[in-house]
Amino acid sequence: MERIPILRMGDLLLVTIQVDMHDRLAMTLQDDLTQRIVSDSAKGVLIDISALDLVDSFIGRMISNTAAMARVLDAQTVVVGMQPAVAITLVELGLTLHGVKTALNVEKGMALLGKNHF
């Protein structure tokens, strides 16, 4: 079964979404991330969406839900690298990713998670 790889760096989990996700793949990623937060005792999750040229309501909801699940499992989530056209479309669509922390790039995202000492 297709999966999006989750990398571990210290107590962080790093995900780079590089494919056009269908809905089941997005749900699998949400489940996998939640499992890995617990099994790896992760404190932070960094989701890089710089390669995504579309975030629709399903993917947006997956991101919000993942962040909410991470929060109750004592981990912070930062979404990094959103393309400007995606941001414009997302807001016009009516999605604001409420409660999700964002940063412009991976470096800034790491800093937001308190990992600027690498």
Place this chain on the structure above:
Amino acid sequence: MSAAHNAAVPFETALLERHRPWRTARLSLPLRTDEDVVYLRKHVREHAVAIALSLVDQTKLVTAASELARNTIKYGGGGEACLDDLVDGFKKGICLIFVDAGPGIPDLELALRDGYTTGGGLGLGLSGSKRLCDEFEIDTRPGEGTAVCIVKWKR
């Protein structure tokens, strides 16, 4: 999700020929599975690039297509999408029509309201898509089916 009841008797809708005078080409794509949505998005993106839509307009059109295609599968039990290239004088555009032979939308006004959903989603699919496009039209009859037509013109 049962895809068995549709396509035997397709939903007859005037929306399919609504933009006929401006149509130069039509591509019909099936909408049954999650993968079909990804495939449709890819085609819509290619056509949007071909008529040189701006990156923001490309993204808006592909996102609207994604929302409506998901609706066709989730609420309509599957169906098809027609991807039309339009030319009106010097103006180019893309028209997408989503057709299913599902249960129809009982209360259209309510369904177009932000945040209203019967499927446990965010309720942004229809209302959000409308905001992302230049033209938006729905034809739905209870028990017969639903068709949604959207158009984006090159500015």
